[in-house]
Structures are given as structure tokens and as C-alpha cells.
Amino acid sequence: MKIYLPDVLEGQEWILPRHMDDHEVLERLSGRMQPHWRPVRMDILREDEKGNPRAYSDFPWYGRHVLMMKPRAVRLLRPILEHAGEFLPLQSDEDVSLFNVTTVVDALDEDCSSIARFDDGSIMWIDKHVLRPEAIGDVAMFRLPEHVTRVSGIYMQETVVHRIAELGLEGIAFELIWSDEAVSPKDTRVEIGRPGRRSGLKSFFRRRRSTD
Template sequence: MDLLTEDDEGTPRGYSDFPWYGSHVLILRAAAAEGLRDIMTPYGEFLPLKGGNGLELFNATTVLDALDEGHSEIIRFDDGDILNIEGYVFHQEVIGNSLIFKLPYRASNLYMQAGFIEQINAMELCGIGFELVWSDEADPVRKVIFPPRHQPHRKRQWWWSR
């Protein structure tokens, strides 16, 4: 695993507690993994990344058949498998209190409930965003962004005795 610290033009990337890999897994820096481990472990497993300098991959093992296919907007492959879901409707009774889950379809995204996102906010973690895909609220928040930040450089302080 190589962590890219610059874009293609050589500009440094901002610091993220969740370096991006894909919407089907989460990559977490060590501090984020330690802080979220208790809340996430019931829904999956943490796997250390070789050469990742302390990065861990979270693989969700909670798979819920929660998509209401009859009411969702789905684009399918010719064989009937799901290619893309453009409008979601979930069976809330299937999801229950599961904070993190996947659907039982090829290359499923990770889905999170608000409690997980609130925990990230409470811990002041950064460098991750979430888009709302389904809600039963009348006017929900559609997007939550915790922007990356630049790592503060530690200033060395030298002390001497007199």
C-alpha cells in the first residue's frame, strides 16, 4: 500500500484521517481506527495494510438485504445484476440499529447511519464526506463534509539549564 501525498502536479494533498480507496471499504489512520474501533467492530473487521504506515482497512462483514428493489431506482446489467442504484429506498426494519452495512450485491458500497457520522464529528476527525442516499425525514441534510486539513508542523523547542 502506498499512500499518495501529492497530486499529479506535485501539490501536497491535505491530511485525512480516512485516505480514500473506494466506497466499498474505509481506510483509517491509526488514531481514527483506535477511536472508532469499538463502534465499528460489531459491523466488520479491521485489517492492517502492509506498507501502509499504520493504516487499517475496515471491511464491513454486516450484509443486509435491506434495499427495497421495487421502489428504488436501479440500473441493471443484461443478466439482471445491479449495475448502479440511482435512487434508494431501504427497508428500515431490516437495517434496525446497524450503523454500518453492505448490501448483498457485487461491489456494494458501505452504508452508514447518522450515529456513525456523528461519532466522527464528535472526535473532530477530518478528510471524509458522506452523501445522503435515503431518509424518511422531510428535509434532511444531504451532504456532510469533514474537509482535509494540513498537518500542523511541530515546532521544536530547545531548553537549556542555567
């Protein structure tokens, strides 16, 4: 079993809330359904601080705790992801949705993981994950419970990363954060849709062959 977290791809588009208070809204999704969702106003950052264009992404980057998705990604991934959460609309100059993962699994082995904590004992961040495969089972995508970490990343099995690569979507990376099998250091990161690099489906299958 291999578990990944989304990761930013150098030079890709970003997306940020227009209003500072909405950062808190996005951080507090916490695996709960949002029946009274109010679409957050977002701005897509298509240029960097120097005015250089950022690369197109089907997943404009905001953070590991949500997936921001353009229409092509929503259309192709909806059959795969909808069992794990909900698609929420956003307000932007381009059609973008937020995928809110509502599947919660208490999979972190806190005793064996390397964890930085606040003074009250709550988790600040996780330096090294050790997960419990028996808790994960065949769940393809999940969050950790709010009592474990206030803002959980989106954890996904290799099958999901594989499918995203296979569909030819662009502009996202994945970091391997835990595996119960031997993995080469060069295979701990998958980059999808990066022009001129070992990325996308071809790179993904090279990685698979190297660990099979």
C-alpha cells in the same frame, strides 16, 4: 432514519493498491470475514497529478466499499465499529488499516429504487436508493448482500457519522443517500475536518438543527 455512504472529500489523500490485481481482492470482500487475510501493499497518494500536496486524512480515500483508516481513526472508532466488522492490516509506508464491514442487511427495495443493471439483470449501480427501515432496525453500519450488488458500499446510520464528527477526525465526507424524513437539499452532504469550510462537528450540528 438517515442513511449515508462515505464520499471523497476534494483534495484529500488517496490510497491505491500497488498491484492492479489487488483491486479485485478489495472488491471481493463482500461482507465475509477474512481469516486468511494477506495484507495488500498500498501507496498513499499525498500529491495530486500536478504535484500539489493533498490534505491530510484519517481516512485515505479508496472507495465507498471499504474504509481505509490511519491509527488515530482505528483507536477512536474501534469501540464503535468492531461489532460491525473487522480491522485488517495493510502494507504501506504509513500505518493504515482496512475496515471490512461484515454485517450484511438485505435492505434495498429494488422495486422502488432507481437501478442500472447489466444485461444479466445484476446491479451495475444504484441511481436512487429506497431502503426498508424495518430491515435495518438499529444496525449502525452494513453492506448489501452480494446477490443484490457485487460490490456494496458501506451504509451507515446518522449516529455513526455524528460520532466521527464528534471525535474530531479529519478528511472524510458522507453523502445522505436515503431518509424516511424530510431533508433540505443543503443537508445531503456532511464534510468532516475540512479547514476553512463549514465542516466537522460544528457543521454537523448545524445540519442537525436545521432538520430537527
